[in-house]
Every structure is written in structure tokens, then in C-alpha cells.
Amino acid sequence: MSWNPGWQGGYPGGYQGYGGQDGYPGASCGRPEGGYAPPPGPPPGTWEASQGGYAGGPFAPPPGPPPGWGAEEPSGTYYQPPMGPPPAAYNERSGQPHAIPSEVLSYGTSGEQHTYQLSHASGRKKGLFIGCNYPGTSAELSGCHNDARNIMSFLIEKYGFRQEDCVILLDSPGADERTIPTKSNILRAMSWLVSGAQADDSLVFHFSGHGGQTEDLDGDEVDGDDETIYPTDYKTAGHIEDDEMHEIMVASLPRGAGLMAIFDCCHSGSALDLPFMYGTDGELKRPQFLTGVPSDLISAGVAYASGNAGDAVSVLKNAFSNVFQGYKAEQRTKKDKFSEADVVSLSGCKDTGTSADAVQSGTATGAMSWALVNVLTPNPTPTYQELLVGVRKLLHENGYEQKPQLSCSHPLDTDMQFVL
Numbered sequence: 001m002s003w004n005p006g007w008q009g010g011y012p013g014g015y016q017g018y019g020g021q022d023g024y025p026g027a028s029c030g031r032p033e034g035g036y037a038p039p040p041g042p043p044p045g046t047w048e049a050s051q052g053g054y055a056g057g058p059f060a061p062p063p064g065p066p067p068g069w070g071a072e073e074p075s076g077t078y079y080q081p082p083m084g085p086p087p088a089a090y091n092e093r094s095g096q097p098h099a100i101p102s103e104v105l106s107y108g109t110s111g112e113q114h115t116y117q118l119s120h121a122s123g124r125k126k127g128l129f130i131g132c133n134y135p136g137t138s139a140e141l142s143g144c145h146n147d148a149r150n151i152m153s154f155l156i157e158k159y160g161f162r163q164e165d166c167v168i169l170l171d172s173p174g175a176d177e178r179t180i181p182t183k184s185n186i187l188r189a190m191s192w193l194v195s196g197a198q199a200d201d202s203l204v205f206h207f208s209g210h211g212g213q214t215e216d217l218d219g220d221e222v223d224g225d226d227e228t229i230y231p232t233d234y235k236t237a238g239h240i241e242d243d244e245m246h247e248i249m250v251a252s253l254p255r256g257a258g259l260m261a262i263f264d265c266c267h268s269g270s271a272l273d274l275p276f277m278y279g280t281d282g283e284l285k286r287p288q289f290l291t292g293v294p295s296d297l298i299s300a301g302v303a304y305a306s307g308n309a310g311d312a313v314s315v316l317k318n319a320f321s322n323v324f325q326g327y328k329a330e331q332r333t334k335k336d337k338f339s340e341a342d343v344v345s346l347s348g349c350k351d352t353g354t355s356a357d358a359v360q361s362g363t364a365t366g367a368m369s370w371a372l373v374n375v376l377t378p379n380p381t382p383t384y385q386e387l388l389v390g391v392r393k394l395l396h397e398n399g400y401e402q403k404p405q406l407s408c409s410h411p412l413d414t415d416m417q418f419v420l
Contacts, residue, residue: 121420132171133170
């Protein structure tokens, strides 16, 4: 699916800054046709935050920034550290993290070099936070509003984001229609987030709600499925595919601009279609199309040993075809989804996985959003590997089976310091 940028209009108002106006309340995921029961030992509660949102009509990236929140700056109680943060062991470091290079970097073969530049997060900071609870539907969730507000509050308190440079979309009953996470509002807000971006800017996209998969129609998915997120009006407007999100938020960024995307939803491992994915060992993960090869070879061997040479040949042919198609899809993704910008995604689970929607002391929260804040609270500047390991470990220790995924638009030194 291709993004159609033919929106018109802009954000009304005269505030000379980014951000939105009035707001609202924020958890996690599942497919729209049902949620997932929280495991025993759910995470501790979340924080209370003032409400916020953004105003705007039909949108095309405006010549000037949209209006601000029109609300007071957050007080000292706007964000409160979570109860019982994880011990320092979650972020133990054997050595100093690698410094962020300032020079233009490159990767590829001598015949096809790709260049990119990393963000030092020293420029403007902007954030877009989306929580879809789908109230009154069979797909209703409970904690997505809390997630959006908690992540926004955390970034304001710990990373220097300004409230007037943040937009929050929540499907609260009776909310201004311009602040509800409908498909059109989400797409407009995505475009707002990246409009005017420059090198060393730090942009954050956070989505908490339902995620899913749909058939890949352009051949860039190794598993044959595109990943999707569901806006609150998905029944009438449809979902938003990874191709569309990539085109708006990644392909449009200039060299050196930074974007951190956080997906607290199901089936979100490659929700932004970034070509490089890393494991907890800090190394590139084995290509997905190779994961089934060992079992295919065993099956072929068993069939041959049983005297079924025809079955063995058939298994090997299918295995070869899968590897060939997967290799083509992977190479296309690395070529077509390349960006000169510095884009990193942390998702709540694998493409085939689910993300939990939990409740603690009557407060709903998404397990992924909760774990992220708990890991970054004692150490806001871990390495990327420490961040992934810490989040996975905390979720595992609290009974969650989901495995967050770390992906990037370029080769990533996972011993480098995480910055926002």
C-alpha cells in the first residue's frame, strides 16, 4: 500500500511551536477480535498524568508548526517513578558504551554503497503518542490510554521533551474528534511528527493498541505478511500497513534525523519494515527464511531413509523455493527500505507473537510500555543491547512470554549508547 500525501489544510492556531492541545488518557495489544488474558504476576501500576491532545483539521505538512497544547507545564507530580523499579543488574555494563559517530557512515558492497548518519538527539524533540482502547466494541482494551500518557510523561521528565512538542491521540468517549486516533488523524499526526525534521532531531512514535497481519501484495515480506496497526475506526476505515508507516515516517526523513518507534501491540516485530533486526546477543538475527531449513532437511532425510525418495525430493524442492523467495524479499527490503536517517524500532513481540494487556491494582497497562519505562528509569542511557535484554528479562520474570524485537534502518552497533 502506498501513502497518499494528498491531505489539505493544517493545524489551526497561532502557537509557534509543535504539539497539540487538550488531551486525555493509555495499554497493549491483540488482534481486534479479542484480547489476551494477563498472566499471573502482572506489572505494577502506572502513573497518573494530565490529559492532552492536538487540534487540527485536514492536514498537509504546514509551512509553520502546529499549535501547542495551551496547557500548563507539567508539575513535579506529572510523572512519578514506578513502584519498585528493577535492580541495577538489569543494566549492568561491563565497559563504557561506544560513542555515537559524527561522520557519515556506509554499508553495502563496492558496487552499491548506502550512506547514513546517526542522530545525537541534540536538536528538536517531538513525540506522537497513540492509545486505542476501542471503547464499546468487541475488541475493547483497557490500558492503551494509560500507556500513551505514561510514555509521554516519562519522556518529558527524563529526556527533556516539551509538552508543547508532543501530540497524544486517545479514543476517549466525548473527546474532540480531531484528537481521536482515527485512521485519518493518525496518518496526519505521523506526517506532523516528521515534518521539518533535521539532522540530530529526536522524534518518538509510540502506539499502544491492536496489531495484526495482512497478505503482502508487493513481495517485500519474507513471511508473506504485512504487519498492521488498527486505528479506533478500523471497522470502517481499515488498518494501517507497515509499508504506509514506513513511507510516511522513515522514507521522508533527512540524513541524520533520529526516530525511535515503540509498538506495544501484537504482530509488531517488523511493524516499521526496518531491514536490520538484532537479538539479545547484540548480533544480527539469522534471516527468517533460513529458520525452517534444518527441519526441512531432517524431514527429507527421514523420508529418503524410509524409502520415500519422491517425498524427499518434494520437501527439498519446497525448501529451496522458500529460501529463494525469502532471499529475494530480504534483499528487496534492504534496498527499498533503506534510509539515510537514524531509525530504531522497539516492538512488543515477534511478527507472529502477541503483546499482553495487563491489570495491576485496578490500573490497566501494557506490559511492553511498562517494562520499557522500568528498565530506563534506573539507567536512561543503556546500550541498545542492554535495553533489549533488560526489557525481555523483566517481562520474563513477570510471567510474560512475549519477546520484544529491536530493528533498525541501518547496521547498528548495539554496544552504542541509547539516546533520545
